[in-house]
Amino acid sequence: MGQKGAETRARILDATQELVEAGGYSGAGLNQVIAASGAPRGSLYFHFPEGKDQLVGESIRRAGQAIGAAFEDLAASGASAAEFAEGVLRHLGDRLEASGWSKGCPVATVALEMAAVSDPLQQACSEVYASWEAALRERLAGRRDADDLAVTVLALIEGALLLAKAHRSREPLDRVTGQLAALLR
Amino acid sequence: MGQKGAETRARILDATQELVEAGGYSGAGLNQVIAASGAPRGSLYFHFPEGKDQLVGESIRRAGQAIGAAFEDLAASGASAAEFAEGVLRHLGDRLEASGWSKGCPVATVALEMAAVSDPLQQACSEVYASWEAALRERLAGRRDADDLAVTVLALIEGALLLAKAHRSREPLDRVTGQLAALLR
DNA sequence: AAAAATATGTAGACCGATCTATTTAGGAGC
DNA sequence: GCTCCTAAATAGATCGGTCTACATATTTTT
DSSP states (O other): OOHHHHHHHHHHHHHHHHHHHHHHHHHSOHHHHHHHHOOOHHHHHHHOTTOHHHHHHHHHHHHHHHHHHHHHHHHTTTOOHHHHHHHHHHHHHHHHHHTTSOOSOTTHHHHHHHTTTOHHHHHHHHHHHHHHHHHHHHHTTTSTTHHHHHHHHHHHHHHHHHHHHHHTSSHHHHHHHHHHHHHTO | OOHHHHHHHHHHHHHHHHHHHHHHHHHSOHHHHHHHHOOOHHHHHHHOTTOHHHHHHHHHHHHHHHHHHHHHHHHTTTOOHHHHHHHHHHHHHHHHHHTTSOOSOTTHHHHHHHTTTOHHHHHHHHHHHHHHHHHHHHHTTTSTTHHHHHHHHHHHHHHHHHHHHHHTSSHHHHHHHHHHHHHHO
């Protein structure tokens, strides 16, 4: 793939992620993706010949990797588990508020919309969550109930992010931060 | 409103809730609602003259009240806070699994899809969550950090339900149950 | 109580807009 | 010269929503 092609491909994925985060899988039309990315229709189906499912699936996996990498950076920074949790929640809160309460978890909306109706997208979401769970498990290794704790931390983050987006307010994130830090102390 | 009218109205709301839980706001078409409820198009717009937004908004509020009432029943049953949490998670897990991983939280999908794009639906979701938070706050009254704790419990439940649906598995609910009980002990 | 009038609800054809996807053609880069 | 990629017209289906005609209750009038 040439350089130009790779760029349009990335622009299409960027636009897709943005639109899907704002309005979900069904809410994000391919016409909007085309308009937002500036790429013509033909390019979209050249780079993603299997259509919308492939496009959104790749977009989710890419976002999952990016966030997973941020997790691991923060985990490797030597911060305590509680500081780590605070950092994650603050970072996600900043992103959510700065986007006008649009960008929460890039996976959650699609997961809820598609888990019951699309096998490939359910699988993509499940795998991204599993990778985050594994990263948290590793960060918490050695603790009692590390496996349960990792899932609990992820659930708490996802739930807080959901409530914050629903209320269009950081309050749920702030309230949860203290409790999460206490849980990890 | 006559008896017959009230029945079709309820059938339309039932079908809407089912379809929205499975595929989200944009994923649930009015044609599907009509087919599933057996009501003709004219009846839909007679009972919900403001269209899809009104229909889904009422559906969410109705589901919110039903679950809120179940919360309060369980809270009034004399169970401890930890038992209460276990009961809620078990009940939600049963519902989720029995529906083929379709019925999680009836509000969450719409909240994530619409919070950034529709003021009336964002408000409806926010109000339902606020009512649940209030119910939990009351159940936890007297505790230290009762307000933070109520939001945390709700976030944990919502997050666990999201992960369970995404993985099509009760495992996240089971893992979180123990941690939530410990948090409330 | 019978009949007329009004409100309530049902039924589906129809509309323009938008959806995802295909196709055919040509330009850009190696 | 040949692959890679762009460009847009087009197709058929489905979308939310409107409209008119009709049926069924419910009330009003006589």
